[in-house]
Amino acid sequence: MRSTFFGIEIGRRAIQTHRLGLDVTGHNIANANTPGYSRQVARLGTTTPYTAPAFNRPATPGQVGTGVHVMQIMRMHDAFIQQQINTELHAQGYWEKRQQILEELELNFLEPTDVGIRTALDLFWESLQDLSKNPESMAARSVVRERALVLTETVRNTYAQFDPLRKNLDLQIRANVTRINSLAQRIAQLNGEIRQVLAAGDTPNDLYDTRDMLIEELSRIADIQVIDREGGMVAVTIGGVTLVEGVNYRAIEVSNAPDTGFAELTWSGTNLSVQFKSGEMKALFDARDELIPHYMEQLNEFVRALIKEINDIHRQGYGLTDTPVNPPVGAGRLFFNDGSVDPSYEAHAAANFSLHQDILEDINKIAASRNGTAGDGSIALEMAQVKHKGLLQLNGATLGEFLGATVAGLGVQSEAATAMVQHQEVVLGHLERLRASVSGVSIDEELTNLIQFQHAYAAAARLVTTIDETIDTIINRMGLVGR
DSSP, rough: OOOTTTHHHHHHHHHHHHHHHHHHHHHHTTTTOOOOOEEEEEEEEEEESSSSSOOTTTOOOSSSSOOOOEEEEOOOHHHHHHHHHHHHHHHHHHHHHHHHHHHHHHHHHHTSSSTTTHHHHHHHHHHHHHHHHHHHOOOHHHHHHHHHHHHHHHHHHHHHHHHHHHHHHHHHHHHHHHHHHHHHHHHHHHHHHHHHHHHTTOOOOOHHHHHHHHHHHHHHSSOOEEEGOOOOOOEEEEEEEEEETEEEEEEEEEEEETTOOOEEEEEEOOOOOOOSSHHHHHHHHHHIIIHHHHHHHHHHHHHHHHHHHHHHHHHTOTTTOOOOOOSSSTTTTOOOOTTTTTTGGGGTTTTTOOOOHHHHOOGGSSSSSSSSSTOOOOOHHHHHHHOOOOOGGTTTTTHHHHHHHHHHHHHHHHHHHHHHHHHHHHHHHHHHHHHHHOOOOHHHHHHHHHHHHHHHHHHHHHHHHHHHHHHHHHHHHTTTTTT
């Protein structure tokens, strides 16, 4: 038979349960603006009723409830939505980083502006056109030399910006490797903590949130795959190679490439290269090893074609003070330096682009005449007409068309990257709204829960007071007949 104190036990359980409900609600309110926090819910349930079915159980009208308890503090979380977010973060990390790099490349070319290569080239053609009309003019010759110097300097400065950009990307790769190793170590540590909490019979909701945040950050850097393991732990792989397995992780090591000095990545304890298929790391490697070298080579092709065409024509002419005798004096002179002066010019033509020393020292040696007469400007005119000449080494394009196509191609790539970034923002925005509908904290809802738990707590306290008065009646008022 149940004791009178039975009601106090029900009240005690109710007080403790609703106090815990208040604590959970307070935790939600406190973390309403915490990034990565998942709303928690105290799942209530009835305790084991009195009495249990048995042949010798006390005779009662039926099972009597014994109160309430918190069965579980649930983390409101959708694993499928989280997996989708991680997958989309791979692409967002890749396209955001690629867009940033392409914007820096566009700044290097400075096109279309008044200080870009295209403007310097057009001014150079214009100066040659003027020289063809006034081959004896020292002013016209001086303008040709100065505008040629501006063109060579503009090209060299543009080309010189590529190497620091590649080195900066390499530094970002090295920094990301450090971050990946740090995140892997922290995820492995959290795996161990989560396993211990679960083994003790508790639910490590906040640890889950912290681990998910680290996995999201890692997803933006590299294309990781997350696999659930026993004991609440996860495994993380990159390119099919395990980065984290339970409480252990495998670091990524950095070495310097022997030819370039750039970072090469291998898995610790192996000679296996780390392969990235998406994320920031993929964008960094693509830009450092493919994208920027491509535009460097485009600029080199442009310069090689320009040097060859101008020098081939200039060799046939005479400067203002040259004498057309046999053998000719002055014919065969170069306008721009080429491989005969600098053997490395073929590989790094843009970096070595410069005027020939003869032109630098004496503007009279600019060959404007074909026959050696002072008033002949046919060579200067032919050099100016290179502007409209389709060149075999540029697949039939003129120098201006080739340069324009190069810059336009860069612009198209940049626009495509921008469009993909916007697309990923829309996709991720939708997924994050879905996640917020499940995991997000609503202050209005939590305030409602707060009021419910508060009134339930007060009612449970009133129940204990009522039972206390009942016991007081039994102890202090019963058995007093005849006194």
